[in-house]
Amino acid sequence: MNCDEVKLELALWVGNDLDDPTRIEELRRHVATCPQCRSQAKSLQASMGVLGSIDSNPTFDLQDSLWPELNARIDYLEKAPRNPPAYGKWAILLACGAGLGLGLWTVSNRPAPTSEPPKTVIHPAPETPTPYSSSSQHP
Ligand SMILES: [Zn+2]
Numbered sequence: 629m630n631c632d633e634v635k636l637e638l639a640l641w642v643g644n645d646l647d648d649p650t651r652i653e654e655l656r657r658h659v660a661t662c663p664q665c666r667s668q669a670k671s672l673q674a675s676m677g678v679l680g681s682i683d684s685n686p687t688f689d690l691q692d693s694l695w696p697e698l699n700a701r702i703d704y705l706e707k708a709p710r711n712p713p714a715y716g717k718w719a720i721l722l723a724c725g726a727g728l729g730l731g732l733w734t735v736s737n738r739p740a741p742t743s744e745p746p747k748t749v750i751h752p753a754p755e756t757p758t759p760y761s762s763s764s765q766h767p
Pocket residue numbers: 630631634658662664665666
């Protein structure tokens with residue numbers, strides 16, 4: 629087993645995710661004799677330790693493999709229905725049709741634009757009798 633092969637499976641070995649005892653023994657022997665791979669394995673173990681210390685209330689066990697729980701979750705998600713029920717599609721289609729119909733009705737019932745400018749009505753100011761005019765009208 630060479631260093632490249634070890635590097636491919638080193639993280640699995642450190643995370644206890646290897647099942648083959650023969651492979652585990654080969655990795656262990658190589659890491660024991662190769663300073664470079666041993667250093668990488670220690671680095672990975674330190675990273676696992678840091679990750680474990682961050683989560684004060686661990687939701688998973690670092691000693692055991694995570695794959696059984698992940699497989700269970702994947703199986704659950706694969707068996708869960710992905711498509712909405714058939715009536716859901718019809719409801720969406722009806723809502724889109726109703727919205728489109730309402731939009732068309734609004735556009736067709738809008739008052740036609742006129743070419744005349746809007747009329748401005750100027751109301752004359754109410755006549756207020758001035759003292760001079762009232763005196764002249766009543767002799
Ligand atoms: Zn090596």
